[in-house]
Amino acid sequence: EPEVTQTPSHQVTxxxxxxxxxxxxxxxxxxxxxxxxxxxxxxxxxxxxYNNEISEKSEIFDDQFSVERPDGSNFTLKIRSTKLExxxxxxxxxxxxxxxxxxxxxxxxxxxxxxxxxx
Amino acid sequence: GQQVMQIPQxxxxxxxxxxxxxxxxxxxxxxxxxYKQRPGGHPVFLIQLVKSGEVKKxxxxxxxxxxxxxxxxxxxxxxxxxxxxTYFCAGVTGxxxxxxxxxxxxxxxxx
Numbered sequence: 001e002p003e004v005t006q007t008p009s010h011q012v013t014x015x016x017x018x019x020x021x022x023x024x025x026x027x028x029x030x031x032x033x034x035x036x037x038x039x040x041x042x043x044x045x046x047x048x049x050y051n052n053e054i055s056e057k058s059e060i061f062d063d064q065f066s067v068e069r070p071d072g073s074n075f076t077l078k079i080r081s082t083k084l085e086x087x088x089x090x091x092x093x094x095x096x097x098x099x100x101x102x103x104x105x106x107x108x109x110x111x112x113x114x115x116x117x118x119x
Numbered sequence: 120g121q122q123v124m125q126i127p128q129x130x131x132x133x134x135x136x137x138x139x140x141x142x143x144x145x146x147x148x149x150x151x152x153x154y155k156q157r158p159g160g161h162p163v164f165l166i167q168l169v170k171s172g173e174v175k176k177x178x179x180x181x182x183x184x185x186x187x188x189x190x191x192x193x194x195x196x197x198x199x200x201x202x203x204x205t206y207f208c209a210g211v212t213g214x215x216x217x218x219x220x221x222x223x224x225x226x227x228x229x230x
């Protein structure tokens with residue numbers, strides 16, 4: 001069964017360093033998402049991406065975050081200058097559709113996540 | 120902005136007892152989705168509810184969507200140890216697919 005893959009599974013970095021989290025969405029999906037989950041807390045929406053541009057972002061997704069689809073398969077989340085509070089599990093998700101008229105098929109499939117530890 | 124509230128935060132039951140978790144949205148939803156996250160795992164899609172008043176069943180799990188499309192519930196009959204995990208609802212509004220998750224209900228089951 002097709003799945004969303006994320007690398008690395010665990011990333012350790014020093015505060016102030018840049019990190020890039022990588023995701024390979026399911027191949028025929030068109031909508032891509034990043035979520036964050038701080039340990040023991042709820043899953044928080046960061047950003048959605050369609051047609052090579054951001055379609056929506058949350059208040060968490062500030063100027064230190066950026067997303068990119070550099071080629072036909074990868075979808076990346078970059079954090080420019082990591083802070084201690086960025087430590088969390090980051091999940092990538094993808095869906096075939098994203099619009100209301102296709103609502104029955106807008107199920108999001110999640111990757112296994114990347115655990116980011118900022119020291 | 121849209122907020123999704125979910126209660127209870129934790130639920131500990133004896134195996135065989137029933138379990139229910141509730142979600143309420145501050146705004147009308149186009150659909151609501153339920154996910155299960157096992158300890159150390161990632162959210163796994165369970166079901167999507169779209170229509171007002173919709174009820175769907177998956178074996179021992181019953182999902183309901185309120186008439187006003189602002190609340191939803193998940194009920195598990197006769198829990199088993201395999202039901203352990205955190206159950207999240209996620210509400211979708213408008214024409215995009217941006218989900219807002221509830222805080223989740225962590226279910227533990229004592230054998």
